[in-house]
Amino acid sequence: MSGKWAMRNPAVKRIMQELREMEKEDSPDILAEAIEEDIFEWHFVIRGAWDSEFEGGIYHGRILMPADYPFKPPAFVMLTPSGRFETGVKICLSISSHHPESWQPSWSVRSALVALIAFMQTPGSGALGSLDHPEDVRRQMAAESRTRPPSYGNKDRQALIDAMHQRMLGMEDRSRQLCKAEQQQDAGPEAAAAEGGAPQAAPEAAAEAEAASVGGAAAEEQPADEAVPEPAAVPAAAAAAAAVAASPPAAAVQPSSPAQPAAAPTPTVAPVPAAAPPAAAELRQRPAAAATAAAGAQPGSPPAPQAVAAVPLGAPAVVAAGPHQSWEDRGLTYLAVLLVLCIAALLIRKVMLAVSLNNQDLYSFNHVEGVEL
Known part of the structure; x- marks a missing residue:
């Protein structure tokens, strides 16, 4: 070809x-x-x-x-x-x-x-x-x-x-x-992890031990009467504000007074009037207990998580929800009644129109028949 x-x-x-x-x-x-x-x-x-x-x-x-x-x-x-x-x-x-x-x-x-x-x-x-x-x-x-x-x-x-x-x-x-280069490349990460794992772990452990020793020395050098650190004071202040909003006026003045120290306990906030229902008592005791726990904590202890979560769940939201829900229920009831009345009026009107039309047809039929006779 x-x-x-x-x-x-x-x-x-x-x-x-x-x-x-x-x-x-x-x-x-x-x-x-x-x-x-x-x-x-x-x-x-x-x-x-x-x-x-x-x-x-x-x-x-x-x-x-x-x-x-x-x-x-x-x-x-x-x-x-x-x-x-x-x-x-x-x-x-x-x-x-x-x-x-x-x-x-x-x-x-x-x-x-x-x-x-x-x-x-x-x-x-x-x-x-x-x-x-x-x-x-x-x-x-x-x-x-x-x-x-x-x-x-x-x-x-x-x-x-x-x-x-x-x-x-x-x-x-x-x-x-x-072939040897490919084998080393395939086994490279595993071999590096097996050989270099122990030497790398030692510096990390030493760094952690050094950090722990520095933190312990700082804690020992801290004086006994030192105030609570600033990060812990923020949840305590929030809890105190919630206690002021939920407790009686006489007890609410004590945690907000600037003359008292931040670590002073507030035992007067915990009592609840006997006339209050169980749900309201539970909601009031929750921020008061959180404020007491935050105020009585030691300087080195972390803040209690309940104090931060208790602020958005305070009593004012529950008190405001009662009338709001009742007015909504009443408005919906009135609207339903009004709709029923309108529908009933329309039905009655249609029935009346139908009856009047039937009467007119019957009259016209009898009238024509009488003329023919």
């Missing part, structure tokens, strides 16, 4: 594109070239994974492209014994011609060869062209595959096989280094 016709063929265009990409490929574990007289037949070489029983093995094979590639998958034939795939047989894989339903046109020869290296480490499970040799046999075959390339085809093909075998041997050191 002429070169001009070849460039019009979509399969040829795709194969030529992948050939250019494989020439730029820098992976030391994959090589692939097309046969000079037929670009639909490729020869490839892959290296066994270093962390498997195929460690260091150099495996040769053939790729047979279909005429409508890449819409149909290629076929793979292994030439080097590996203990995983048979030689001289089209192997059955999800990327091979045995399973065209799973093939994607976006896949390439390179991606198929990467998948083939991964498939070598999976069990054969009785698939066509698959083997399940023991691990020691596979290791022995991997060592033998490095010593000599397989024999296949004419002199030109054998020369290509030998040249690609030597190239794979020359890239062996770089492949080992890349």
Whole structure:
């Protein structure tokens, strides 16, 4: 076929594109070239994974492209014994011609060869062209595959096989280094956490111990008659204001007086008149108890959380809610009664209109009949 016709063929265009990409490929574990007289037949070489029983093995094979590639998958034939795939047989894989339903046109020869290296480490499970040799046999075959390339085809093909075998041997050191770098990168965070965890924990523990010692010394140096710290005084003042709003006038003057100290107890706020209902007594005792607890707390103790929560739940909201709810109920009742009256008036009006119309029709009918007689 002429070169001009070849460039019009979509399969040829795709194969030529992948050939250019494989020439730029820098992976030391994959090589692939097309046969000079037929670009639909490729020869490839892959290296066994270093962390498997195929460690260091150099495996040769053939790729047979279909005429409508890449819409149909290629076929793979292994030439080097590996203990995983048979030689001289089209192997059955999800990327091979045995399973065209799973093939994607976006896949390439390179991606198929990467998948083939991964498939070598999976069990054969009785698939066509698959083997399940023991691990020691596979290791022995991997060592033998490095010593000599397989024999296949004419002199030109054998020369290509030998040249690609030597190239794979020359890239062996770089492949080992890349494998070690990938292993260190994968295990880097875990190794760093295992090795550096203890040294990092020690400074943190020392810092916490130092902070605790500084805080203890400051607490010892503080005089006994020192006033309550400023953060604790804010909840105490809020609780005192709530107590003033909920307690009787005589008792409310004591916590708001500036002459008394902030820590003075307010026992007169707690009593509740006997006539008050239980709900109102509970609401009044809540802010008074919070104010007493905040005022009687020691200088180093944290403020009680009930004092802050008791301020928005004071008695004024409950007192104002009673009349408001009763007026709403009355207004709704009046509105409902008014609507009922309006509806009743409309119904009565309709009934009256209907009765008057019936009477008029009856009169007109009798009148006409009398005239005819």
